[in-house]
Amino acid sequence: MTLQLATKDGSDAGTEVGRDAPLQIKGMTVSYGQKPAVFSVDMTVPAGAMTAIIGPNGAGKSTLLKAALGILKPLAGQTLVFGRTLAESRDRIAYVPQRASVDWDFPTRVIDVVLMGLYPKLGLLGRVRASHRAAATACLSRVGMEDFATRQIGQLSGGQQQRVFLARALAQDADLYLLDEPFAGVDAATEKAIIAVLKALRDAGKTVVAVHHDLSTVPEYFDRVFLINTRKVAEGPVEEAFTIENLQAAYGGRLATAQVDQLNGTLG
């Protein structure tokens, strides 16, 4: 089903970027009870770009991501990753969940969390060797956390916890990175460190998609935006799709005039 209601860019999924796009979502509908949180959403993410999924609270940003990954069971819809089904491409996807979604008093150390990123390679019984530890430590240094390897995860600050989650995703050595609110509740230094890592990934040809809530940093951090409010509102490069009209279409009255003025400044 391809409902092209209210999509403001005219780009047609499938022709512009080809069938082997890193992430292609078709007709995704998810509902909690009888109320759809995401309704018939199509999304196409081209390779080697950083895409922000933005929209007001409760617009279905995280839900879209979770349904695309099969964490939630959608009512309808399909995900293709590099032109293949989800099951065929799990080893090419790295997911960074919301930090608040886990119990940080869990008995595990920083290095153990990063090693979880290697579980698919280790299999059920493969021994954790020195080379695996070295790989995990290298991922920790990429996010500036190598000094914390043997700390219990509960002793970390929110920003440090987020970096450990990112390090675990790095350990997977994937091609498509999907992050759910990676900047929520983290300090400014962490935000900078994370964005540097993500940009390095993009420059290495990887694809990054992040649920994002801070409109003022969108043009600085991302190449593309995907605006959603239960339905898709717009999708495209920041210069084209991140416009006041699209934002107002997505946020409705919730976008305060002050924010609009500020964004006018950001957008030039």
Added chain:
Amino acid sequence: MILDALFLQLGYNATLVTIGAMLLGMAAGVGGTFLFLRKRALVSDAISHATLPGVGLAFMVMVALGGEGRNLIGLLAGAAVSAGVGLLIVNWLSTRTRLAEDAAIGAVLSVFFGFGIVLLTVIQSMNAGRQAGLEGFLLGSTAGMLRSDALIIAVSAAFTLVLVMLLRRPLTLASFDPEYAAASGQNVVRTDLAMMGLVLAVTVVGLKIVGLILIVALLIIPPVTARFWTERTDHVVLISGAVGGTAAYVGASISAALPDMPTGPIIVLVGFALFLISLLLAPKRGVLAAYLGHRRFQRRVHLRQGLLALAQGQPIYERLTLRLLRRAGWARRDGVATAEGRGRAGRALLDETRWQLIRRDPSFEAAAAHYDGLTPIERVLTPDQIAEIDARIPAPKEVTT
């Protein structure tokens, strides 16, 4: 007498019970760990209570077929089937209806248990039922345990341990971060079912020794106890197995040595004693360690604040601060610094100044994260870096001694 029991000197039957109990305790401790980490410990209570109707029905069926109603394998098979049905109902109620899991557990637990008691009462009134001894499944009964019974327990316990060994990674991932597990292609529902299957197996096997009312203690107390001693999942599993095995071994020995002591309850009490010791004495997470750690931290904070006050010539009002400074020989009774106190105060102020400088400088962000008001800056910066910082201190604070 108890020593004899601990060294397995009380004869064949007592030895059999003790070893069987120990294996069961280990299996329960290991199997219960992931249940605890997944925060679904109480599901085991529903599972264990849901075994009772199965035991009763299995007895009736075996008698009706003209067989021996007390056949342990038959009874346990019945228990497993009805516990499985109870588990599926709890899962169905909590995922497909608006009932929360705790309500689903309460409903299944009480209905199955009530039905089981009715069946036992009916069996009591049957001819074949008088000597069945099925009420032994409520609180466990080790009297008349056979070699074959012990063997069943041993094999099942070993099976449980192997299964946990095989599934430790999926179980860990599903317990810590189920969303991430699902995103990396793991079938979390199936992992949960495997975990519940493990618990079900331990419960059914433990019915004979501990009984269905208390088996939940063997599943929960060991992991909770183990958690006090370590911050690593794999170590929690191992320690929990050891705690469960020890509690069951010691408990079974005590009940064998003393007349009329029920095995299951004694095992649970020994487990509780181990829990209590851990709660109080565990090195990092224990109550005593937490108290002492807090006191030590408080002293260091007071000393530091006192030194900073001395360095800046401020009066010290807090009595604890003054007492600590005096005891260290850094201040006199009237709050005036001693010679050593002045030196330390100057160094504390310099240290604090350096910290405040690097905390404002984003290029020292990693080092500044270590700031807690107490750690000397020498521990996180090299002498070169400190020299670089010192160059930025506006008017060098001369420490007059």
